[in-house]
Amino acid sequence: xxxxxxxxxxxxxxxxxxxxxxxxxxxxxxxxxxxxxxxxxxxxxxxxxxxxxxxxxxxxxxxxxxxxxxxxxxxxxxxxxxxxxxxxxxxxxxxxxxxxxxxxxxxxxxxxxxxxxxxxxxxxxxxxxxxxxxxxxxxxxxxxxxxxxxxxxxxxxxxxxxxxxxxxxxxxxxxxxxxxxxxxxxxxxxxxxxxxxxxxxxxxxxxxxxxxxxxxxxxxxxxxxxxxxxxxxxxxxxxxxxxxxxxxxxxxxxxxxxxxxxxxxxxxxxxxxxxxxxxxxxxxxxxxxxxxxxxxxxxxxxxxxx
Amino acid sequence: xxxxxxxxxxxxxxxxxxxxxxxxxxxxxxxxxxxxxxxxxxxxxxxxxxxxxxxxxxxxxxxxxxxxxxxxxxxxxxxxxxxxxxxxxxxxxxxxxxxxxxxxxxxxxxxxxxxxxxxxxxxxxxxxxxxxxxxxxxxxxxxxxxxxxxxxxxxxxxxxxxxxxxxxxxxxxxxxxxxxxxxxxxxxxxxxxxxxxxxxxxxxxxxxxxxxxxxxxxxxxxxxxxxxxxxxxxxxxxxxxxxxxxxxxxxxxxxxxxxxxxxxxxxxxxxxxxxxxxxxxxxxxxxxxxxxxxxxxxxxxxxxxxxxxxxxxxxxxxxxxxxxxxxxxxxxxxxxxxxxxxxxxxxxxxxxxxxxxxxxxxxxxxxxxxxxxxxxxxxxxxxxxxxxxxxxxxxxxxxxxxxxx
Numbered sequence: 001x002x003x004x005x006x007x008x009x010x011x012x013x014x015x016x017x018x019x020x021x022x023x024x025x026x027x028x029x030x031x032x033x034x035x036x037x038x039x040x041x042x043x044x045x046x047x048x049x050x051x052x053x054x055x056x057x058x059x060x061x062x063x064x065x066x067x068x069x070x071x072x073x074x075x076x077x078x079x080x081x082x083x084x085x086x087x088x089x090x091x092x093x094x095x096x097x098x099x100x101x102x103x104x105x106x107x108x109x110x111x112x113x114x115x116x117x118x119x120x121x122x123x124x125x126x127x128x129x130x131x132x133x134x135x136x137x138x139x140x141x142x143x144x145x146x147x148x149x150x151x152x153x154x155x156x157x158x159x160x161x162x163x164x165x166x167x168x169x170x171x172x173x174x175x176x177x178x179x180x181x182x183x184x185x186x187x188x189x190x191x192x193x194x195x196x197x198x199x200x201x202x203x204x205x206x207x208x209x210x211x212x213x214x215x216x217x218x219x220x221x222x223x224x225x226x227x228x229x230x231x232x233x234x235x236x237x238x239x240x241x242x243x244x245x246x247x248x249x250x251x252x253x254x255x256x257x258x259x260x261x262x263x264x265x266x267x268x269x270x271x272x273x274x275x276x277x278x279x280x281x282x283x284x285x286x287x288x289x290x291x292x293x294x295x296x297x298x299x300x301x302x303x304x305x306x
Numbered sequence: 307x308x309x310x311x312x313x314x315x316x317x318x319x320x321x322x323x324x325x326x327x328x329x330x331x332x333x334x335x336x337x338x339x340x341x342x343x344x345x346x347x348x349x350x351x352x353x354x355x356x357x358x359x360x361x362x363x364x365x366x367x368x369x370x371x372x373x374x375x376x377x378x379x380x381x382x383x384x385x386x387x388x389x390x391x392x393x394x395x396x397x398x399x400x401x402x403x404x405x406x407x408x409x410x411x412x413x414x415x416x417x418x419x420x421x422x423x424x425x426x427x428x429x430x431x432x433x434x435x436x437x438x439x440x441x442x443x444x445x446x447x448x449x450x451x452x453x454x455x456x457x458x459x460x461x462x463x464x465x466x467x468x469x470x471x472x473x474x475x476x477x478x479x480x481x482x483x484x485x486x487x488x489x490x491x492x493x494x495x496x497x498x499x500x501x502x503x504x505x506x507x508x509x510x511x512x513x514x515x516x517x518x519x520x521x522x523x524x525x526x527x528x529x530x531x532x533x534x535x536x537x538x539x540x541x542x543x544x545x546x547x548x549x550x551x552x553x554x555x556x557x558x559x560x561x562x563x564x565x566x567x568x569x570x571x572x573x574x575x576x577x578x579x580x581x582x583x584x585x586x587x588x589x590x591x592x593x594x595x596x597x598x599x600x601x602x603x604x605x606x607x608x609x610x611x612x613x614x615x616x617x618x619x620x621x622x623x624x625x626x627x628x629x630x631x632x633x634x635x636x637x638x639x640x641x642x643x644x645x646x647x648x649x650x651x652x653x654x655x656x657x658x659x660x661x662x663x664x665x666x667x668x669x670x671x672x673x674x675x676x677x678x679x680x681x682x683x684x685x686x687x688x689x690x691x692x693x694x695x696x697x698x699x700x701x702x703x704x705x706x707x708x709x710x711x
Contacts, residue, residue, distance in 0.1 A: 084537065109537060110508055110538035111508075111538070112436075112538065114434075119434075152667065165581050165583065165637070166579075166635045166637065167587055193434045219586060222432070245584075248571075248599060249602070255582060256604040258537060263511075269590075286594045286690075287590060287591050287690055289691075
């Protein structure tokens with residue numbers, strides 16, 4: 001099992017004719033095809049409808065609108081590479097067309113646009129947005145929707161949720177060193193108003209019978225980790241390990257991600273780590289100790305390390 | 307992006323928020339002339355720097371003890387106060403011990419103040435909505451109020467499509483004990499103006515502290531601070547022009563030109579990393595290994611050889627840097643391309659400080675081969691922990707050698 005996507009997912013790319021959109025569509029389609037997994041069914045670029053796109057393993061049609069694409073292909077997921085000024089529009093278009101999983105990779109979307117997207121999406125409760133400003137979602141050996149390097153992943157029992165891209169790869173790598181694969185890895189993104197938050201993913205991993213343990217990678221800024229800690233304490237029986245990036249970050253400075261900022265003395269790594277520890281989560285002090293923290297959490301709850 | 311107080315007041319004024327009469331001076335004579343034109347018995351001279359805590363700060367080199375905000379009761383003193391501020395540095399709790407140069411002062415009319423309130427609009431990340439926060443404890447350090455008496459902060463959430471409704475603004479006015487005659491006529495327009503300014507200029511924070519009620523019942527923004535969402539500047543041309551590069555770190559400005567995300571820190575180990583999270587984690591692990599990072603630097607996903615060279619150049623602008631750690635988890639970015647960039651940059655810049663490189667991910671073997679065959683003195687690390695320990699040791703060695711020589 002897995003969360004959000006699997007080998008039956010039918011994927012579109014919005015902004016498929018841009019350099020990034022084209023590259024990552026081919027990269028993801030090739031990964032999925034290698035495992036006989038999910039199929040890329042089309043792309044959307046307004047004005048280029050009717051053209052064909054060479055996705056690598058096969059050719060796919062380009063449509064003018066998401067609605068057209070859904071009607072013709074039955075797509076239920078989309079990967080968005082539309083530039084920041086038009087990204088909010090692309091997300092809303094996907095939701096309105098009935099897409100169930102909307103993965104927005106675009107970085108640099110104005111915060112107020114993200115607020116409007118969130119408000120808009122309340123009318124489409126069947127649709128889930130992951131991101132923006134995220135690496136995407138992968139269910140190893142079934143379906144990759146995003147910019148992560150597919151081959152570092154392996155099918156397994158660990159669920160990973162993270163605000164950071166490369167730090168997720170680090171977590172996957174440390175799992176791999178211990179022979180642990182993943183059910184799904186969700187990059188929720190580094191922006192202040194993410195479509196999907198830690199709790200959404202923790203809840204899904206908690207319900208997923210294949211997921212035996214969870215890694216949650218947080219960072220400074222906001223209170224999402226504190227809220228997640230409360231949720232874990234209340235609901236999650238599975239072992240959870242965590243790392244919070246930014247213990248050495250100065251206050252008032254945006255650390256690369258729009259959402260990674262300590263403001264008004266709030267959102268520090270220290271507060272987050274304390275909240276997580278208080279909820280019984282195994283917290284790694286150092287990013288190199290995430291794998292160890294995971295194994296420790298699994299042993300404590302007697303979950304088999306295979 | 308931050309702007310000065312006088313600029314924030316000009317922005318608010320455009321949205322109908324009343325502000326005191328003010329002028330901006332770059333010379334003592336200009337300051338005096340503005341004060342004279344106000345014609346009020348009291349004027350206030352305020353240093354225009356981006357840092358907060360001005361009132362409690364200290365102007366370095368002033369003849370008498372002077373903060374960044376001075377109430378002047380004799381208009382003839384304005385020239386002396388302005389002279390003491392302009393061209394000197396102001397040290398506040400937010401500036402560090404070096405302080406920041408005062409290049410402009412705001413000269414404002416004095417007012418008969420009855421009450422001081424607090425108002426700010428910011429993004430409530432947990433709800434995903436802007437929130438207006440108000441308190442009767444104006445002029446105070448709001449973080450302290452929030453910490454000690456969270457119940458004293460009143461909140462109204464704002465639906466971005468509708469803005470702040472009249473009933474929400476009235477509710478705040480009544481709770482804050484504003485004179486009933488003034489709520490509808492004066493208080494509501496000011497508060498709605500503040501919220502409109504926040505929404506329409508893509509602000510990330512808009513604060514009026516204090517918001518004053520005068521003895522005649524008028525309400526005004528006595529101080530103002532607005533920060534803007536960098537991601538929205540593409541559609542806020544007029545706001546983008548308010549940027550004052552003189553207030554920003556020149557190295558950070560240079561980095562931005564190369565699409566690098568860079569922040570100067572106090573330590574001596576330069577860092578070059580891909581991805582914001584990994585870059586923060588790299589700083590953390592350096593500290594965990596007993597060292598101190600000199601910077602945050604994310605080269606981003608699409609780093610080219612040119613960008614890597616630019617990144618090295620920027621790291622080396624900091625004279626404190628004693629060693630450099632390159633930590634790359636290649637995904638889409640291939641390790642061999644990064645290795646090429648590292649070798650080219652090290653050759654081009656004649657790198658003198660020790661360099662520790664940790665590569666992992668796509669094409670890692672080709673990358674390592676390029677580093678090994680370069681003939682350069684590059685220390686390879688097998689993982690993050692190893693990398694941090696090696697670079698901390700290298701920086702210590704370099705410091706020792708420096709002292710010995």
